[in-house]
Amino acid sequence: MVFGVCSRNAECWLAKAADHLSNALGCPLIELTSDDPSPVVKKAFGLVGFDKAQKESGVAAYVKTAPLKQWLRDKSFESFYEQLWNQSKQHGCALENLR
16 A cells, blocks of 8 residues: 655645535635635535544545546646655556556
């Protein structure tokens, strides 16, 4: 298994497939298509406040169903994914090549 930790703006990646995220969270699509959707995404996933660690499992569940091919349209996510994919090959993991 390979893990990657992004340094920032993961909320923007989550919103790259705004239609899918809107359906998953039940929030209006227009709120997820702004220049910076991170406040809306954080609030929708409950990643603000004192109990945010308890809510992170919701993000993990969403990512398992997320359309990563749509995320790959973002250059920063594409770079992150490329690094993960290369690491997976070096360590014998089977990370799918979505490109």
